[in-house]
Amino acid sequence: MHLCDAPPLFHKNRRVMKLLKMIDAHIHLDHYNDQEIKDIIERDSSLEALLSVSFDLESSKKNKDLAKIYSKVKPAFGFHPEQTPPTEKQMDELFSWIKSHQNDMVAVGEVGLPYYLGKEQKLTTVQRSQYIELLEAFIKLSKELEKPIVLHAVYEDAPIVCDLLERYSVPKAHFHWFKGDSKTILRMTENGYYISVTPDVLYEEEIQQLVQTYPLQQIMVETDGPWPFEGPFTGKMTHPSMMKESIKTISEIKKLSMDEVYHHVFYNTKSFFSI
Incomplete structure (x- = not known):
């Protein structure tokens, strides 16, 4: 569904309520326990779907199983970069599994480059090249399978990732x-790449400035749960309901109504992931 296909923003109350649905564009649902997962899925009726990204092969398998149990769960399969890279055998096994289960996923992810790990461990040039080669392989896989790719790429890592995306003409x-x-x-905006905003938009000036700059038509919202947040969320389990506060803050930054922001981020996500 494209944004232009979305129903009008203001008609009947029934349609306005429909536009207040939310999609969590990035969550590690498999990292919660069973009761927490049930609560996340069932507690908030405004939550239409969750993009549950994977950490490795076992994580991918669990997300696949969760999607069979809960229709709201839309899994992405990949290998999180902030960890030791897989061996060649492990990588072959993961890629083979992903290809054989491509119809069970909506995206490749989470993949990218280990910015925070690199800061902690000061990776060698050889180690860094391993991560770049792995990411390039995932980008080629995304292109081959015609699936969107979900990226962990911040600060000085982002231009490297943009180079690879441009090299392979990855559209999503x-x-x-x-x-x-x-x-x-x-x-990124000129290339049509999307970003997603976490609940830290409520208290992080850097993220608020990003929201101010980035086109609303290319913004989604996420929790990255179970990652914990500060400010008004201190001590609370990360839950998709927090995205309501994110949307409120985005509307204030963009000087738009909450209904309009709900409308855009919902259909941005729905269209981007084809769900």
């Missing part, structure tokens, strides 16, 4: 919880 790239310089932000 989602930079989750993005942070970066103005030059990279402009490059």
